[in-house]
Amino acid sequence: MTSKTPAAFQVHQTRKPLNQFSVDLQAAINHATKLSTYQKTVVIAFHWHNDDIGVEPLERELLGVFRSVFGFETESFSIPLEDSQWILLHYLVSWSRRHSGEDTLRIFVYSGHAGCAGRVAETWHLGGQCNANTGNLVGPSINWWEVRGYMERHPGEVCYLFDCWSAGSGALSAYKGAEFLAAAAWDQMTTASINFSLTRVLIDELRLLNGRSETLASIYSRIFSCAQQNQAGSAPVHIPKPNSPSVTIGRNRSRPAITRSSDQDASYVLISMKVREDIPLNLTEWKEWLTRHIPAHVLSAKVTIEGAFRGSSLLLFTVPVEVWTMMPANDPCYAFIAHVKSHNLLSQPLTQTTLPMHFPLYQEERIGHGEAQTKGLSVALDVLRLVE
Incomplete structure (x- = not known):
C-alpha cells in the first residue's frame, strides 16, 4: 500500500x-458571464408542513426580495404529511405547465431537512424532521430524484436553490437539464447558524444587486467568498447545466452587472x-x-x-x-x-537570496579529548532567482 x-x-x-x-x-x-433575458421569471418555494427548523420566515423574505426587488412572480407551497410525494409532484408539475415557455425561467427553492446520499445512491429523500442524534429523517419523506425529472420536461430554463443538508445530492440523479445551487456538497452538513445559511446570504446578495442582472454563477462566486471569510462550516456548491450559460437573475432586461469593490x-x-x-x-x-x-x-x-x-x-x-x-x-x-485569494506571491522578481536552514543540535565526539561538545549547524540554501 x-x-x-x-x-x-x-x-x-x-x-x-x-x-x-x-x-x-x-x-x-x-457561460459564466453572458446575461440572458427572459419574458418571465417565476419562483416557487416549498417546505414541509411539519418543518422543525423554522424555515418559513427566511423563505418569505427571499420570496419578498424576488417579488419586490426583481419583479418575479412567486408562490409558496407546504408539503402535506399524507401522500406527500404524489401531492408535491402533482403541484409542481401543474405549476411548471402553467409557467412553461422557451423564454421563461423557473426557479425552485427548497428549505428543510434531507438525507445524506452518496454518489452511487439510488434515492435522495427530503423530510420535515430529523433525529438530532443520528441525523436520520423522521416521519414522511419524498424521494426527490423521482420528482425532479418532471420539472425539466417543460419548455424553459430551470434552476434549483436548495438549502438543506447534503444539498448537492439534488444534482446527482440522471437528469441534467437544470442548474443547481446547493447549500453544501452531497456528503456535508449545512452550517448551524441561520445567519450563514444559504438562504440568508442569498437574500443579502440579491439585495446588493438591487434588481441588476447577474448570472447565478457570478452570484455563487460572491456567496462562496462570503463563506470563506466567515469560516462557515460548509461552503455552497454550484453545479451548472452542461454546455449551457448560467441562468440570469435580473429584472428581465439587460443591466450592467455588479462589480466587485476590489x-x-x-x-x-x-x-x-x-x-x-x-x-x-x-x-x-x-x-x-x-x-x-x-x-x-x-x-x-x-x-x-x-x-x-x-x-x-x-x-x-x-x-x-x-x-x-x-x-x-x-x-x-x-x-x-x-x-x-491571490496570485503566485513568488512570481515577482527576486534577488538571489539565502534562506537559513537550522538543523537539530547534535553531539560530536572530539578525538583526543574524550568529551562531547554540542554544536549548532546552520546551512544556507541558495534559492533559484525568479524572473517574471
Missing part, C-alpha cells in the same frame, strides 16, 4: 493541446493542466509560445498563468471561481488544486 496517488505512477497521461484549453476557457467565461474580494481556483506540447526551456520562447496558443482576450479575463516547469507538461493557472465551475467537469486534463 502507498499514500501516493495513482497519477504519480502513470507515465502516459491524457494531455490536451494548449489551444484547446483556450477554447474551453472562452466557453466557460461566456480584487481582494475575489476568489480564485488554482488548477493544473497537462498540455500536449513540450514547454520551451527558454523564457522568451515560452512567453511567445503562450501568446500564440492563448488569445489575449482570454487571459484578460483575470485568468493568470502561475507556473510552468522544466521536464513537465504541467501548467498552473488561476481562474475566477465562477469560471472554474463552468469548465468541463470530467476532463482528465484539468485538476483542481486549491482555492486561493
